[in-house]
Structures are given as structure tokens and as C-alpha cells.
Amino acid sequence: MKIFFVGFAVFAGGSLAAKHVFVSEHLRFYLAQQYCQSKYTDLSPLTNDLEEQVFRKSVTDGQSGWIGIYWDDNEKKWICVGGVVYRDQAWETSPGNIDRVYWTREKWISKNGWTLSNFFCLNLIVVQEEKTWEEALEHCRENHDDLTSLLSETENRLAKREIQNPTITQRVWVGLRFLGDTWMWVNRDPLKFQAWTQTGDPDQQCPVQKRCGALSKQGEWENRDCQEKLNFICV
Template sequence: MNGIPDIATNAKWTSDGWRAVSGLNKIHFFCLNLIVVQEKKTWEEALVHCTEHHSSLTSLLSKSETLLAQNRIRNATVTEEIWIGLRYLGDSWLWVNGDPLVYSSWPEGGDQDHLCPIWRRCGALTKEGVWENIGCHEKLHFICA
């Protein structure tokens, strides 16, 4: 048969790296379009910008999404921290687009101000891939989805 396989072989990413899979397998996937905006804005100004020009400030729902965002900001000339769609309201951290907060990337040990923030009630992602709570009035670059 001309050396062409009957079933296409594709690849998927796993926690152990790339793996070959049959073209007939059904595999879950997600698309994440991240736009790094290199304009310094307050958290609320960034939210308005993302809502008007894209979808919203990004939610980082998994380690994979955090790594993708981290990769995008490492390659850009952006502030050390960038705004993400994380906000402390009432008594808990919430994603502004309504996504559930099931994954977190707060730093281990050290400053635990994020547990009950008084002044720093907006979330940012650092170039090291951890979240920081920062005063919402600070002006940072940001990442939209």
C-alpha cells in the first residue's frame, strides 16, 4: 500500500511528554488564545480593555494554562507581574469571568497575605509562574483571553 499507514498517527501531550496515538482516538483538547497587552493599566482598566477588545482578563484554570501564560510573558518585554482575571471579593478569590477557582499557584511559604488580603485584592502572574496579590491601583501590563 505505498508505505502509507491505514490509520493516521497523531501525537498528544501528556505529563510524561509527547505520545503517539491513533488517528481514530478521541482526545480532549482546549484552545487558549492569550493576548499580552503591553500597556500599563490598573486592574480595573485592564479588565475594561480586555472586555472591550477581547473576551476578559484571562483565567488560569490549570498548571498547563499557567505554563502557557508564563511562556508568553517570558518572551515579552512586560512588567515583572501582569494582571490576570483574579480578584478577592467578599471572602474569597474569584475569576472575573465566572470560571471556578479549582487550581491555584500561590507561592509556598513566605508571605501569606493572599489568605486574607486587606489592601492587595487583585491577582497577578509573575514571570516565575506564581500568583501574587497586588493593590488594584498599581499599573501593570496584563493578559487577555
């Protein structure tokens, strides 16, 4: 009876609109990035199809602007915020001074980074209250949107960066939960990217007690006892 109740509560509600924020201010790329880093997390990274699917759910018709992909002249590659190389082969050539990526619903456009444009920010909210996993889930859904999913190496790196403050617990809850016979994101995002710590612990694959997922300050996922009290990340 207890397990059924938890499973039911875990999947109550949970829209995706709060993960990305549209900012209607006309700024150059580097100033837009500074704005996102000061008020949110960073410019929105769109490094795979799943990230863009989630992103599109938060964007209304007519919105367009900078996203977190730029050309690195030293690396001679397109780079995502967080330092991950963008792997779409269509973008693997030097763009000259057309070196930043501007998103529209119809297509992506490369533009000069000095162009004044609206932009999109990724919004990961680190809550420095120590709660059990279920208390953290309730807090996120009451005050924000949900416990966060981490859909790519870029999102994982940006979340890791946000929790390095020594006042934050050594690991933080994210929206990972083992239910039935598998790990899943509680907001129903597909679990494609994974960053589990390489311990070889069989309890990670089929946990008996450690059935909730946390992100460590090393950027690795760990399965933990759901009753442990940690800080957490909402969107």
C-alpha cells in the same frame, strides 16, 4: 459604596467563547501546533474536566480537530503542550503510531499525527500596556472578551511562556480578584487549580489592600495592589 460598585462591575458580562479558537485548516499535528504557536498561544490543552467544560462553550456542533495532547516516546507517556504529563489512566498505554489526540464532541480519538485535520488553538492575548487591574479588565472586555482565568498547570505554564519577553512587566494581571471573603475568577470560572507564591504572607489569604491577582514570570500567582500598573492577559 466604592466596594459595592467595584464588585458589581467586576462581574458584568464575560462570555467564554474567545479562549479557544477553531481553525478550519487541514494540517498535520505538528504543523497545526506551529500555526497555533505563531498566531495564538498553542494547541488547546484539555487537561481536566473544567478546561473541557470551558472549551465546549466555544465549540459549535460539528467542529472537531487536534487538541494539545500527544504521546512522547522518550517519556512513554501522554504529554500536554507545555510539558505537563496527562494523567488520565485510560491513555497510559503506548499507542504505536496512533500518537496524537483528536477531539470530537462525543469522544476523544487517537490518530496518527500525519493525518490532515482541523484543530483548536488556545488564545491568550498579552497586552503590553500598563494599566491598573480595573483598567485592564475594562480593556479586555471592550477589545477582547475578559481577563484570563488559568485553569490548570498547563494553562499556567503556557501563560508563563507568553510573558518572558523582557519588554513585558515582571508580573501581569490575570482575572483573579478578592471579593467578599475569597479569591475568585472574574469570569466566574471555579477556582480549583491554584499557583500562589509560597510566601506565607497572611495578607494573601485575607488581603487588606493587595486584592488583585497577577502572574509572575516565574509562573507564580501574587496578590498585588489593584492600583499598580502592569501589563495583562486577555482572552
